[in-house]
Amino acid sequence: MLRLLNIELHKLRYNRAAKVISIIYFVLITFIALISSIEFNFGDFHFRVADQGIFNFPYIWHFNTYIAAILKLFLAIVIVSMVSNEYSYRTLKQNLIDGLSKKEFILSKFFTVLLFAAVSTIFIFFVSLILGLLFSDYKEIGIIFSGLQYIGAYFLKLVAFFSFCLFLGILVKRSAFALGFLIIWQIVEWLAYGLMKWQIFKDSEIADHVSRIFPLNAMANLIKEPFSRLGAIQSAATQLGENFSKTYEVGFLNMLIVLIWTGLFMYWSYAILKRRDL
Amino acid sequence: MSHILTISNLTKKYGSLTAVDNLSFTIEKGNVYGILGPNGSGKSTTLGIVLNVVNKTEGHFHWFDGNTSTHDALKKVGAIIEHPNFYPYMTAVQNLQLVCKIKQVTEERISEKLELVGLLDRKDSKFSSFSLGMKQRLAIASALLNNPEILILDEPTNGLDPQGIHQIREIIKKIASQGTTILLASHLLDEVEKVCSHVVILRKGVSLYSGLVDGMNASHGFLTMQSNDMEALKQALEQNPAFGSFKRQGEYLIAYLKQPMDPSEVNEFLFQKGIVLSHFVKRKESLEEQFLELTKQK
Missing domain, CATH: 3.40.50.300 (P-loop containing nucleotide triphosphate hydrolases)
Structure with missing residues (x-):
């Protein structure tokens, strides 16, 4: 396993574009901390984001993983290009001739995906921990480490998303087209949901149940939007007579669906590569 | 091996x-x-x-x-x-x-x-x-x-x-x-x-x-010859069992060998028959000729 990871990292190490994007990605994650410094003044009214409770434990785990997950698109570019480059440089062929098996090739990419996801997760864990310790109103150990399921969900979400990118890279062979395909796929999921919801299965919950198994939707459902959970917004809503009864938990079924998709993407990648003449 | x-x-x-x-x-x-x-x-x-x-x-x-x-x-x-x-x-x-x-x-x-x-x-x-x-x-x-x-x-x-x-x-x-x-x-x-x-x-x-x-190369090569009297040359060669087919190419006569034969033997043989050559070359088919021969067969 280390050998395969080593091979892939050797390819990435000297790739300037991949290095720059990865660095930007991690810097941007750190910039979540900057949200804390957003302040404004309306006359006498002084507003500071950090005081609104977004950095309170355990809410911070939810909020930070949600925001950081948006940035995964940066690494998606790296992942897609690290596959499509192998096609455009014809180095995939050369790798195989040099004695790498097709399985090892896919595994070396997948291990790299795992590594990227793991490093991101560790990174977001420490950024959140430090921010929380600075700004949280509650600092008891028990509270700090409650809500860590969001960190786990974040890891899972990244692995699944990057596996999808990897699969698209192998399927389409061109990075620009693969990223385009990703966007088109998201639109297809929305359209399919819309069609089911308002045309085919009107007035029923079938559309919601079916759309839960769509890959991108399933990944999105892992960490639900945290904004409506915020104290300030909830109290405002209550005043307007609106009641939120939403669950923000990381669903077990959701995790299972995402894991199955990850497995399928890797299996399909291998199957395509195995069948293809290079 | x-x-x-x-x-x-x-x-x-x-x-x-x-x-x-x-x-x-x-x-x-x-x-x-x-x-x-x-x-x-x-x-x-x-x-x-x-x-x-x-x-x-x-x-x-x-x-x-x-x-x-x-x-x-x-x-x-x-x-x-x-x-x-x-x-x-x-x-x-x-x-x-x-x-x-x-x-x-x-x-x-x-x-x-x-x-x-x-x-x-x-x-x-x-x-x-x-x-x-x-x-x-x-x-x-x-x-x-x-x-x-x-x-x-x-x-x-x-x-x-x-x-x-x-x-x-x-x-x-x-x-x-x-x-x-x-x-x-x-x-x-x-x-x-x-x-x-x-x-x-x-x-x-x-x-x-x-x-x-x-x-x-299954053949034993071929000879390209020229003489003052081309007809006599051909008749003389046809009597020798070492030669298979003949071909006229411009002013030259090309004779294909059926068995190994040294050029000096050929020269000696023709000299005894009273034929003097003005041009005499022994060559094997190049790989290119053999290759073209092979690839056009079917």
């Missing part, structure tokens, strides 16, 4: 097109083999199959004694297919380090191999800055990193200028003289003739000939 590669009844179909048709041959240690055939005759496809990048339709092949998986066997093989394929953003050394990692060999030999192909002074230049000849030489260095049991070269001089071709051939000869088995695919006949001891000739995926380069 130990087998390096055994191919039996290998077939590859692309839809209705049969690129390789029931091909069988064996490669033994220590020889230099050529696969010869016009463009599109299935050379690269055959090599692609044994190198794990093209899926076969039918048949078998195995490396060495047949007990290792193909991708493990390939770690003991050095191969270059058509284009030199490397990561353009890495330097020569970085590219070779990667190959070492894949082949699981030490990185100690990198300098030695770069020296062999004359690229040591450019070792820290990016691959993208190399000329085609340099890329091809880097590919050879890369293929040699594991001190392979067999070196496979597919059209190694394709697209190179005369100096580049010369450099590559010198390198190949140097490697062959060290006892490495070589398999060279080419459509350039003189290339194969100059380097190889054995040859497989392919046409439309079918093997037309497989064996020694010298053995390809």
Whole structure:
């Protein structure tokens, strides 16, 4: 396993574009901390984001993983290009001739995906921990480490998303087209949901149940939007007579669906590569 | 002698097109083999199959004694297919380090191999800055990193200028003289003739000939002659059982030998008959003529 990871990292190490994007990605994650410094003044009214409770434990785990997950698109570019480059440089062929098996090739990419996801997760864990310790109103150990399921969900979400990118890279062979395909796929999921919801299965919950198994939707459902959970917004809503009864938990079924998709993407990648003449 | 590669009844179909048709041959240690055939005759496809990048339709092949998986066997093989394929953003050394990692060999030999192909002074230049000849030489260095049991070269001089071709051939000869088995695919006949001891000739995926380069020539050569009295010359030669057929080509008479015969014997024989030659050349068919003869048969 280390050998395969080593091979892939050797390819990435000297790739300037991949290095720059990865660095930007991690810097941007750190910039979540900057949200804390957003302040404004309306006359006498002084507003500071950090005081609104977004950095309170355990809410911070939810909020930070949600925001950081948006940035995964940066690494998606790296992942897609690290596959499509192998096609455009014809180095995939050369790798195989040099004695790498097709399985090892896919595994070396997948291990790299795992590594990227793991490093991101560790990174977001420490950024959140430090921010929380600075700004949280509650600092008891028990509270700090409650809500860590969001960190786990974040890891899972990244692995699944990057596996999808990897699969698209192998399927389409061109990075620009693969990223385009990703966007088109998201639109297809929305359209399919819309069609089911308002045309085919009107007035029923079938559309919601079916759309839960769509890959991108399933990944999105892992960490639900945290904004409506915020104290300030909830109290405002209550005043307007609106009641939120939403669950923000990381669903077990959701995790299972995402894991199955990850497995399928890797299996399909291998199957395509195995069948293809290079 | 130990087998390096055994191919039996290998077939590859692309839809209705049969690129390789029931091909069988064996490669033994220590020889230099050529696969010869016009463009599109299935050379690269055959090599692609044994190198794990093209899926076969039918048949078998195995490396060495047949007990290792193909991708493990390939770690003991050095191969270059058509284009030199490397990561353009890495330097020569970085590219070779990667190959070492894949082949699981030490990185100690990198300098030695770069020296062999004359690229040591450019070792820290990016691959993208190399000329085609340099890329091809880097590919050879890369293929040699594991001190392979067999070196496979597919059209190694394709697209190179005369100096580049010369450099590559010198390198190949140097490697062959060290006892490495070589398999060279080419459509350039003189290339194969100059380097190889054995040859497989392919046409439309079918093997037309497989064996020694010298053995390809079943005839004993031919004589081109000219004399003042061409009719007398022909009559004299027809009496000699050593000659088979005759052909007039312009002012010359071409006589094909049926059995080995020394030119001086012919000269002596004709002199006794009172015929004096003004032009006399004995030649064997070149590989090119034999090749064209073979490939047009079917």
